[in-house]
Amino acid sequence: MREVLAFASGVLRDPANVGAVLPASRWLARAIAREVLRTRCQMVIEIGAGTGAVTRAILAQGYPRDQLFALERDPQFVRWLRQNLPAVGVVKACASEVDRVVRPGIPTTIVSSLPFKSMPQAEAQRCASALAAALCGSPGSRLVQYSYGFGGLPPFAATAELRWAKAGVVLRNVPPATVWTLQRPLRPRTPRIAAAGTR
Ligand SMILES: C[S@@+](CC[C@H](N)C(=O)[O-])C[C@H]1O[C@@H](n2cnc3c(N)ncnc32)[C@H](O)[C@@H]1O
Numbered sequence: 001m002r003e004v005l006a007f008a009s010g011v012l013r014d015p016a017n018v019g020a021v022l023p024a025s026r027w028l029a030r031a032i033a034r035e036v037l038r039t040r041c042q043m044v045i046e047i048g049a050g051t052g053a054v055t056r057a058i059l060a061q062g063y064p065r066d067q068l069f070a071l072e073r074d075p076q077f078v079r080w081l082r083q084n085l086p087a088v089g090v091v092k093a094c095a096s097e098v099d100r101v102v103r104p105g106i107p108t109t110i111v112s113s114l115p116f117k118s119m120p121q122a123e124a125q126r127c128a129s130a131l132a133a134a135l136c137g138s139p140g141s142r143l144v145q146y147s148y149g150f151g152g153l154p155p156f157a158a159t160a161e162l163r164w165a166k167a168g169v170v171l172r173n174v175p176p177a178t179v180w181t182l183q184r185p186l187r188p189r190t191p192r193i194a195a196a197g198t199r
Pocket residue numbers: 017018019020022023024047048049050051052053054071072073074077093094095096113114115127
């Protein structure tokens with residue numbers, strides 16, 4: 001209940017920044033945490049951690065807290081996270097500054113619930129470019145992103161090196177949400193020019 005009130009006060013302060021009416025449900029948070037832990041990674045960075053619904057689900061699945069970082073730009077959510085999840089490294093920053101936290105070369109899973117579809121376009125582009133650069137700078141990294149609805153279009157247009165995939169739809173959330181992943185394809189395609197040269 002305390003968490004819902006803290007989240008609601010964030011919505012009242014800046015509805016466009018939060019882009020949601022409620023924190024992620026326990027079913028959505030668990031689905032995201034399971035997707036995060038499906039592959040091995042040395043670091044998890046959660047972007048837009050809010051009141052920590054997803055952060056707690058990742059910890060509950062046994063992910064080491066010293067490898068988990070939460071990035072949030074709303075100062076009151078930052079204070080809430082530091083008080084309620086003291087063992088997690090909480091960084092007050094915009095998603096477009098994710099390079100302050102990533103360690104180049106370390107395979108990292110970035111978890112995001114940024115409201116890309118309701119953010120101002122220029123800000124969405126800055127954040128999307130920063131996330132794509134972080135993924136490309138550390139091979140083996142990927143993004144797990146949720147967005148509301150049944151997953152018609154991916155949350156943002158990815159660069160040519162990265163591919164979106166739909167990991168699943170969670171109905172038990174208000175509203176229902178789709179979990180997406182974004183990463184480099186596992187097996188790079190054979191360059192066409194080389195294939196032509198072998199004939
Ligand atoms: C939909 S809420 C999700 C909160 C939480 N992860 C959850 O699932 O309950 C989006 C969160 O992203 C944060 N946010 C929005 N734009 C941001 C930005 N550019 N950089 C960092 N955080 C941002 C908001 O403050 C809010 O906490």
